[in-house]
Amino acid sequence: MTARTSPANGIAGRHVLWGLIGFFGVIFAVNALFVYVAEETFSGGDTSDPYRRGLNYNATLRAAERQAERGWQTDVAYDDKTGRLELSFLDKSALPITGLGIKATLSRPATDREDRRVAMVETSPGVYAANVTLAPGLWVLSVASRKAGAGHGTAYRLKRRLFVAETP
DSSP states (O other): OOOOOOOOOOOOHHOOOOOOOOHHHHHHHHHHHHHHHHHHOOOOOOSSSSHHHTTHHHHHHHHHHHHHHTTOOEEEEETTTTTEEEEEHHHHHHBBOOOOEEEEEEESSSSTTTOEEEOOOOEEEEEEEEEOOSEEEEEEEEEEETTSOOSSOEEEEEEEEEEOOOOH
């Protein structure tokens, strides 16, 4: 008569084998599910129409070189108590740059639900301001500016992160 091996009599090699196969089978199935969900919900792109932007990459590099040659200096300040956002522009000689047309956008880094355009007005020579209330957290300020009457080209682009602290 042969004795049957059972967990009550001890663990045999086949029990270990089936336990490992089951364990790793569950791990692989969960990983496959995570990969599928990740691929379906995020395209990987962080800009709209990355293919066309890639085609114009050399033009983007030339625009960045022209911007660096200008030597403009910028400063961004946000006062969360008053809700005042200020941009200041200085040229190479540290003189204020006046007469700029500014298109500004505030957005959150991870979502587009709170994106908003901001109308910037020149309040003093080289200083452009707007009143805007921002919720606490991280914001991205994107600015495209050009001199009035300078045609259609953008003279200067700026992208800065702003952190708005929670008020006690």
